[in-house]
Amino acid sequence: MSDLTAFIAGLPKAELHVHHVGSASPRIVAELAARHEGSSPVPADPELLTKYFEFRDFAHFIEIYLSVVDLIRDAEDVRLLTYEIGRELSRQRVRYAELTVTPYSSVRRGIPAPAFCEAIEDARTGARRDFGIDLAWCFDIPGEAGLASAEETLRIALDERPEGLISFGLGGPEIGVPRPQFKPYFDQARAAGLHSVPHAGETTGPETIWDAIRELGAERIGHGIAAAQDERLMAYLAEHQIPLEVCPTSNLRTRAVTDLAEHPIGKLVAAGVPVSVNSDDPPMFGTTLEQEYAVAARLLGLDSAGVADLARNAVRHSFRSADGKARLLAEIDSYAAGQG
Numbered sequence: 001m002s003d004l005t006a007f008i009a010g011l012p013k014a015e016l017h018v019h020h021v022g023s024a025s026p027r028i029v030a031e032l033a034a035r036h037e038g039s040s041p042v043p044a045d046p047e048l049l050t051k052y053f054e055f056r057d058f059a060h061f062i063e064i065y066l067s068v069v070d071l072i073r074d075a076e077d078v079r080l081l082t083y084e085i086g087r088e089l090s091r092q093r094v095r096y097a098e099l100t101v102t103p104y105s106s107v108r109r110g111i112p113a114p115a116f117c118e119a120i121e122d123a124r125t126g127a128r129r130d131f132g133i134d135l136a137w138c139f140d141i142p143g144e145a146g147l148a149s150a151e152e153t154l155r156i157a158l159d160e161r162p163e164g165l166i167s168f169g170l171g172g173p174e175i176g177v178p179r180p181q182f183k184p185y186f187d188q189a190r191a192a193g194l195h196s197v198p199h200a201g202e203t204t205g206p207e208t209i210w211d212a213i214r215e216l217g218a219e220r221i222g223h224g225i226a227a228a229q230d231e232r233l234m235a236y237l238a239e240h241q242i243p244l245e246v247c248p249t250s251n252l253r254t255r256a257v258t259d260l261a262e263h264p265i266g267k268l269v270a271a272g273v274p275v276s277v278n279s280d281d282p283p284m285f286g287t288t289l290e291q292e293y294a295v296a297a298r299l300l301g302l303d304s305a306g307v308a309d310l311a312r313n314a315v316r317h318s319f320r321s322a323d324g325k326a327r328l329l330a331e332i333d334s335y336a337a338g339q340g
């Protein structure tokens with residue numbers, strides 16, 4: 001292990017962009033597949049699963065993603081998945097994670113919304129107790145499912161209002177799914193006190209990010225790497241301190257970028273755009289948050305002090321309470337000082 005790898009492994013971290021089902025590790029998938037044996041195309045064997053997670057393009061990724069979603073069939077699956085994600089994140093010294101959860105997919109599959117929310121809340125409590133990690137929820141609209149899914153996601157968010165819910169998002173494909181149509185749902189979610197965190201500029205250009213800001217009131221942008229194509233937008237993000245949740249390996253694996261060396265994170269940082277580094281769907285992309293920090297360190301030429309700053313960015317950009325932020329920042333400071 002290099003010094004920097006060891007430093008990253010021990011560094012207390014916050015994760016701001018990680019999808020719920022997309023975090024199902026081979027171990028969790030095998031457990032879920034075993035619970036519903038013989039009725040899913042998702043292989044339980046880790047080697048076959050690695051092959052299954054090779055994506056031709058973004059559309060293929062979404063197709064595979066939804067086949068894993070289909071493994072989540074009852075409230076106990078939801079609880080197990082969520083609790084185990086807490087365990088695996090805490091092993092990487094993640095202290096706080098905002099998990100993007102798509103209740104619409106599970107409710108449509110027959111899990112009642114109250115049971116779904118109870119299951120994630122039960123896992124949140126258990127993960128805090130057993131692993132010392134704080135989880136929070138971003139409920140996202142699966143864009144490909146259209147306005148009906150927006151309506152339903154909003155209804156679940158407002159009617160159930162689980163304690164860990166802090167933000168409202170929009171995921172899935174961007175091509176053919178214009179952001180402005182979701183404005184009324186974001187307006188209502190924001191009026192109810194939820195933060196606005198749509199995906200934008202992952203698979204389409206800067207205009208989608210402008211739409212997310214102007215129409216959806218985005219306070220942070222999921223991915224947002226297309227901002228690098230627009231100087232005015234980068235200046236705007238810097239001036240208004242609208243952070244991007246950057247997930248480098250995800251962009252490579254869905255073929256949003258052809259080569260990590262061409263990833264725009266360096267250009268964004270140089271323009272003063274606030275960024276954090278995140279893992280998106282780590283097992284599906286063959287990565288971990290620790291590896292994403294290592295990739296970012298390489299692309300940005302960071303030493304351990306620079307990596308600690310990246311971890312501080314994630315805390316500062318998070319929607320955690322001021323108290324919780326201060327505690328985690330202090331933990332990072334004391335870790336960095338002890339290693340220095």
Ligand SMILES: O=c1[nH]cnc2c1ncn2[C@@H]1O[C@H](CO)[C@@H](O)[C@H]1O
Nearest residue numbers: 019022065102140142143171172281
């Ligand atoms: O990188 C990503 N971009 C967009 N959506 C994603 C990504 N990873 C997982 N999802 C998930 O895809 C589902 C279908 O819309 C949603 O559940 C969304 O959260």
